[in-house]
Amino acid sequence: MSIWTEQEQKKFEEITAQLNRWTDSPCQSCDSILTSEDILYSNALGFKNFPKCLSCLSNGLERNKNELKTELLKHIQRRPCLKKAYEISFGKNPDELDSTLDFIEAPSVSSGTPALAANLVWNAGDLGCGDLVLLLRGKLKAMPPGEIIQVTALDPGAPEDIPAWCNMTGNKLVFQQHPNYFIKNKE
Numbered sequence: 001m002s003i004w005t006e007q008e009q010k011k012f013e014e015i016t017a018q019l020n021r022w023t024d025s026p027c028q029s030c031d032s033i034l035t036s037e038d039i040l041y042s043n044a045l046g047f048k049n050f051p052k053c054l055s056c057l058s059n060g061l062e063r064n065k066n067e068l069k070t071e072l073l074k075h076i077q078r079r080p081c082l083k084k085a086y087e088i089s090f091g092k093n094p095d096e097l098d099s100t101l102d103f104i105e106a107p108s109v110s111s112g113t114p115a116l117a118a119n120l121v122w123n124a125g126d127l128g129c130g131d132l133v134l135l136l137r138g139k140l141k142a143m144p145p146g147e148i149i150q151v152t153a154l155d156p157g158a159p160e161d162i163p164a165w166c167n168m169t170g171n172k173l174v175f176q177q178h179p180n181y182f183i184k185n186k187e
């Protein structure tokens with residue numbers, strides 16, 4: 001599943017640049033000092049240009065901090081670019097941190113023809129990793145709660161990234177058939 005491609009290399013270099021730029025800088029919400037881990041978590045959640053500490057990320061999403069951290073570590077493990085950045089930052093593999101980590105089953109979603117109309121259609125092209133969730137977060141933020149966005153995402157990581165992101169952020173993935181994803185904005 002973890003294939004290292006030229007695209008992953010590019011994403012990895014971008015994440016490394018974010019780590020160099022933001023580590024030891026103040027959190028954009030509370031001024032506490034950001035760790036490398038906070039930067040990677042922010043990237044995974046769509047805050048790559050506005051990194052926050054884990055406490056502020058979990059407060060903003062109304063999530064339990066430890067639960068969110070567990071999901072983030074699982075997500076990082078699945079994404080070659082994030083995993084490599086993690087290993088280099090910490091000198092160890094993310095799964096060595098917590099022996100209780102195991103993979104969450106993807107939420108079951110219908111794979112037939114969607115019987116729903118999207119309020120907004122967005123073609124994300126081949127955006128991936130931090131860029132895809134960054135822009136997706138912005139689109140949802142601008143939409144009323146409960147509305148549905150149809151996202152077309154060609155990135156080969158999208159079938160893992162989008163369900164994981166929806167799960168972490170509380171937005172509901174109502175239909176998935178790569179490259180199309182229907183996401184209901186958090187109520």
Ligand SMILES: [Zn+2]
Binds near residue numbers: 028029032055056057
């Ligand atoms: Zn903070």
